[in-house]
Amino acid sequence: MALTGLEIYKHLPKENCKECGVPTCLAFAMKVAAGQAGLDDCPRLSDQARAQLGEASAPPQRLVKIGADPNAIQVGQETALFRHDDKFHHPTAVALRISDAEDEPALRQRCQAFRKLQFLRVGVTIHPDMIALADESGSPDKMQAAAEVIYNELGVPMVLMSDKIEALSAAAMGPLNGSRPVLYCTGQAGADELADLAQRTSSPVCVAGELQAAADTVEALAAKGVRDVLISRGAAPAREALAFATQSRRAALNKKFRPLGCPILAVACGEDKTAAALDACAHVAKYAAVLVCDAWPPHLLVPILTTRQNVYSDPQKPVQVEAKLYDVGETSADSPLLVTTNFSLSYYSVESEVEASRIPCRILAVDTEGTSVLTAWAADKFNPETIAAALKAAGVEEKVAHRQLVIPGHVAVIAASLAEECGWKVLVGPKEASGIGPYLKNDYKMA
Known part of the structure; x- marks a missing residue:
């Protein structure tokens, strides 16, 4: 029969030493009872207590x-x-x-x-x-x-x-x-x-x-x-x-x-x-x-x-890339600048389409805590202020000769306020990453 957290807690040192990585002995006991930790994680557990608890407190799957x-x-x-x-x-x-x-x-x-x-x-x-x-x-x-x-x-x-x-x-x-x-x-x-x-x-x-x-x-x-x-x-x-x-x-x-x-x-x-x-x-x-x-x-x-x-990814921790400026291909001071979030799937979708277009570009990944474009915009993490701050933090002005950037089409609504915030010309790109190639080859040249 599995033991409850309180039954396990009675046998612990009750020193709240945090050496197990959990704030208190009671919290550790609850994790053991839930099968999320093992007794071996407690370095101060006595041999007698370990023997008494034994197999009953082991995780449900070995x-x-x-x-x-x-x-x-x-x-x-x-x-x-x-x-x-x-x-x-x-x-x-x-x-x-x-x-x-x-x-x-x-x-x-x-x-x-x-x-x-x-x-x-x-x-x-x-x-x-x-x-x-x-x-x-x-x-x-x-x-x-x-x-x-x-x-x-x-x-x-x-x-x-x-x-x-x-x-x-x-x-x-x-x-x-x-x-x-x-x-x-x-x-x-x-x-x-x-x-x-x-x-x-x-x-x-x-x-x-x-x-x-x-x-x-x-x-x-x-x-x-x-x-x-x-x-x-x-x-x-x-x-x-x-x-x-x-x-x-x-x-x-x-x-x-x-x-x-x-x-x-x-x-x-x-x-x-x-x-x-x-x-x-x-x-x-x-x-x-x-x-x-x-x-x-x-x-x-x-x-x-x-x-x-x-x-096997952690659903509570979105997969993300480092928020910074990326060069894709042999970029120059005149290369287009695309803006997206640091959600891994968003960034790599943009990067793969840029690579396929064979047009060297810079991609600015804005720190949105690993959330996608629309999710970050809805949570007010992908807005004129955060994008302008990312431009400044990455030192983009020192690396490009032009002053224009491309934002995803899904957030076209922020184009005017972003231009006012950063002083750059803001172009509205395609809504989906699959449209980046045609956009760069046709529409961007006319901007």
Whole structure:
């Protein structure tokens, strides 16, 4: 049974030292009870109190470490069903699948391709995180050799998938010794076999099956001292896998049902690669901690990574760029000056259209606390005063020969007052970023 905040508070030092990052011991106790903090965050907690509180005060979902430092990934310990309630803390680890039946040159080519899968989106580099090595050769020796090639080439965390315990053990205790791969037995394996595998390799294991069967196995593993466990519905249709993920998350968070408080591993593979990529996006949105997929082509991978980036951003902290003057292209003193907000999506939308137009421009990102143009205008954060102040702070007058700037069409209403405030000629640009190219090539020249 989970403890209440007051029950936890009774065992705390009550010194309000703030070393845990929370103002008071009572506030810390409430966070522990809500699953948003762990007892390890309190450096002054006595061993006796720690023992008394024990597992009852642990977060509803366990944190599992995959891989070895410095490339280790942490998954789990999520505290919310819905992103708007709090935020999701540990982004889905995307693992691209490789067959161990491929020969060594092909494996090395795969590794080279993996390194190139880096994409810049709204100022952040997004990329896959792991390799999932699937045993399709049926040979433990072949799987062990493939794991060695991949790990030596990339050094990233891995998922090992095989229907044979001995194949998983050979790879994890051989070339991957100490690297903590996820060991996913796709065949029949009981709790005794999985516990022995986990303890011999010091690696997390994945329990696959229907909800009740998975819960029973996790409970049996916990009794044997194995707690670094992921759960999965296995090779099931997306509908069943999503239901498994949703029900297990609700049981863990709402009912504090510990046997299902494990990170979820989802598999989105199939002959129809496009359908599998769509399933993968759904799994990211619905609680997958580790996602195994075949989305090697960028046109399939980028939507998955984009979904992850969107879902795992903090809804209470808008993604924003630094508020300053940016040069796009080889600018000169006569280059156009565009004004927008420092909301990341707004800025990069403008920047990408300027780059596509091949007309060098300067972009002034005004500090609106990361809100978009219309939102900032409605909140009185994107107004003549803030824009004029941003012009002055960035020293724009010293960098341009002209005295004209372009504002978004959605805030045309402030053009006259802005001109009066800053003394510049204010031009009204297009409402949407997609119109910037034609505007610069046609209308701006006539201004």
